[in-house]
Amino acid sequence: MVRVGPNELSTNRADCTQPILGTGGLVKGECWYNRVPPGTPTSLVSIRMPAVHKSRRRVWDLAFSATTIRDYWKWHLMRRVGQLVEHLGLITEQEKSGAKAVVDLNNWMSSFTYDIMGDITFGGGFEMMKTGGDTTGMTEALQGFNTQHAILAHIPWAHTYVRLIPFAAAAGKRFAEIALAPLITRITEGTQVKDLFWFLADEESPEPPSRATVKADGIMAIVAGSDTTATTLTAMWYFLLRNPEIMQRLEEEVDSHFTEVTDPWGEDAVQKMSTMMWLNSIICIPEGTQVTSHTYSLQRNPLYFSLPDVFLPQRWHPREFVDFNTDRKFHQHRDDPTSNPGFNHDPTAFHPFSTGPANCAGRAFAILELRAVVCAVVWRFRFLPLPGVRLEEWEESLEDYFIVRRGRLDAAVECRH
Numbered sequence: 001m002v003r004v005g006p007n008e009l010s011t012n013r014a015d016c017t018q019p020i021l022g023t024g025g026l027v028k029g030e031c032w033y034n035r036v037p038p039g040t041p042t043s044l045v046s047i048r049m050p051a052v053h054k055s056r057r058r059v060w061d062l063a064f065s066a067t068t069i070r071d072y073w074k075w076h077l078m079r080r081v082g083q084l085v086e087h088l089g090l091i092t093e094q095e096k097s098g099a100k101a102v103v104d105l106n107n108w109m110s111s112f113t114y115d116i117m118g119d120i121t122f123g124g125g126f127e128m129m130k131t132g133g134d135t136t137g138m139t140e141a142l143q144g145f146n147t148q149h150a151i152l153a154h155i156p157w158a159h160t161y162v163r164l165i166p167f168a169a170a171a172g173k174r175f176a177e178i179a180l181a182p183l184i185t186r187i188t189e190g191t192q193v194k195d196l197f198w199f200l201a202d203e204e205s206p207e208p209p210s211r212a213t214v215k216a217d218g219i220m221a222i223v224a225g226s227d228t229t230a231t232t233l234t235a236m237w238y239f240l241l242r243n244p245e246i247m248q249r250l251e252e253e254v255d256s257h258f259t260e261v262t263d264p265w266g267e268d269a270v271q272k273m274s275t276m277m278w279l280n281s282i283i284c285i286p287e288g289t290q291v292t293s294h295t296y297s298l299q300r301n302p303l304y305f306s307l308p309d310v311f312l313p314q315r316w317h318p319r320e321f322v323d324f325n326t327d328r329k330f331h332q333h334r335d336d337p338t339s340n341p342g343f344n345h346d347p348t349a350f351h352p353f354s355t356g357p358a359n360c361a362g363r364a365f366a367i368l369e370l371r372a373v374v375c376a377v378v379w380r381f382r383f384l385p386l387p388g389v390r391l392e393e394w395e396e397s398l399e400d401y402f403i404v405r406r407g408r409l410d411a412a413v414e415c416r417h
Contacts, residue, residue, distance in 0.1 A: 005154065009291045012298040014349035020293050021356040029291070031153035037163060041213040043220035044361075053358055056209075056217075060361035063199035069365050072194050074270075076119040077369055080129075081376045084112050087129055088381055092415045102386065105409040106394075107133050109233040109373075113226040114139075116369065118182055121196040121221045125182025138178040142223065143405055144171035150401035179219050196221055221362075227403040229366055232352075233373060234409055238394050239311040241385050241411055246278070246313060251416070253278045254378045273371040280371070281313030295351065296400075304349035307337060314338050315345055383411040 004010045008029070011020075020026050028048040036042050044060065047053040062068065088108070094101045111128035118126040128134055148171065152158050162168045186197055200214045200221075209217075240247040257272050273279060300308040305315070315338050337343060353360035360366065385391055389410065397407030 010294045011291070012294045012301050014298065014301075014304055014346060017293050017298070017349075017351060017355060020291055021351075021354060021358070023357055025356055026291055030156055033156040034159045035149065035156075036216075041210060041216050043216040045220055045224065045358075050357065057357070057361065059199045059202050063196050064362045064365055066364065068194070068199075069368060073120050073365055074368070077116060077365075077372055080112060080116045080119065081372050083115075083129055084108065084373065085376050085380050088377065088413060089415065092381065092413055101413050102410055103383070103413045105237045105383065105411055106230070106234045106406050107408070109237075110134070110139065110226070110230040110406075112373065113230040113233070113369075114222070117222050117225040119195075120365075121218055121225070122182035122186045123193055123195045123197070125185060136178050138175055141171045141175035141178070142227075142403065143401070145175050146403045147399075147401040147405075148172075176219060179222050180215060183215060183218055223403060224360070225362055225366070228360075229369055231404045231406060232370060234394075234406055236370075236374070237383060237411070238391060238409055241383060241409075242391050243311050246311065247382075250278045250374075251378055251382070254375050258375060258379055260379075270368065273368075273375060276371075276375075277317055278313055279374060281316040293351075298349055299351075301349065302344065304344060304346040306340075306342075306344040310337075312338060315343075380415065380417055382414050382416050384414070386410055386412055 001009055001011045001013075001016075018025065027050060028046075032046050032048050035046050044053065044056050047056060064073075088103060091103050092101045108129070111133055114126045114128050114134070118124055126138075134140070148162070148168065152162060183197065186195070197214065197218060200209070200217050202208045240250065253276055257276060258269070299305065302308055314336060317338070338345070353363040353366070391409075394407055394409045397405070399405040
């Protein structure tokens with residue numbers, strides 16, 4: 001337990017996670033105070049009182065139920081996955097003219113996730129893959145806005161004064177204007193498609209939320225569903241580029257399960273992806289003290305994960321598993337460090353979607369999204385490091401301000417099928 005501020009404690013102990021974030025845990029600290037002007041509805045993620053959060057969370061759980069994902073979201077997802085594969089395929093056509101086909105994986109993963117979140121939240125509206133990236137300045141405005149909020153979180157009373165400074169409030173207003181443009185179109189057209197807006201509006205409720213509340217949650221959905229997944233996908237490609245032997249194992253697994261991964265997928269394909277091994281590989285604290293579980297250091301703590309800075313997807317494999325090439329059981333190779341009896345692996349210290357009643361409402365869709373993108377892209381393409389490029393520069397570019405600032409991740413791309 002480390003004191004990181006006059007009234008703030010941080011811990012990277014796994015056994016502290018549930019008491020902090022779990023049911024009956026601590027309420028959100030002062031860093032979430034005063035984020036919006038008085039009288040303005042706050043988004044779900046900023047709600048500090050558990051009872052209020054539980055009430056608002058109800059429609060989110062309905063929106064991201066297994067039934068809704070199967071009946072509505074999956075169609076949008078597979079259409080966008082097909083579009084991503086199509087655009088990457090066009091880039092590989094450059095090889096026919098003798099030029100090296102190069103792709104910025106960070107840009108394409110970001111464009112994909114913004115497009116799919118626009119689809120399921122407001123019925124569409126961004127089309128970043130079609131334009132080759134963000135041409136509106138929305139993502140840049142979002143980064144500036146969240147950087148400012150991450151700093152002001154330590155002095156929450158300062159929000160009141162910063163909102164009075166036009167240039168300081170400009171980034172947040174700019175992002176909101178661009179992000180809400182599809183919402184305005186959605187309201188004007190009045191479609192009855194069951195997108196996230198349909199659930200958030202909750203018009204069948206005796207007391208439906210205000211339009212301002214729906215707007216706040218809609219903006220949050222775009223941010224929460226795009227930045228997180230884009231960061232995960234880009235980081236995955238980064239580690240695969242640095243570990244070609246693992247990339248090869250993943251390619252073999254995808255090839256053994258699918259013959260064409262951009263065709264419409266049924267439940268059997270979703271089930272296949274869920275079983276693919278390499279794919280899924282005592283103090284008294286004064287009341288009012290802000291306590292956080294420091295996820296980065298918790299998940300890189302060697303007490304819970306041996307070799308925490310080494311990319312070892314097999315750490316998530318069972319000790320004995322089915323070889324997808326020979327369909328027989330075999331033990332992990334003796335040179336594999338994860339086969340060492342002293343190798344630490346404690347899944348209770350791993351919380352990619354947070355934990356407790358305020359965990360990620362869209363986690364099931366996010367998992368499906370990650371699996372679908374990886375399967376489709378790996379089946380069709382192979383990414384390779386560019387000569388003379390230090391891949392480590394991408395990891396060194398990362399900055400965490402609630403969302404993650406990410407630099408370019410350029411790679412050569414070639415077709416496999």
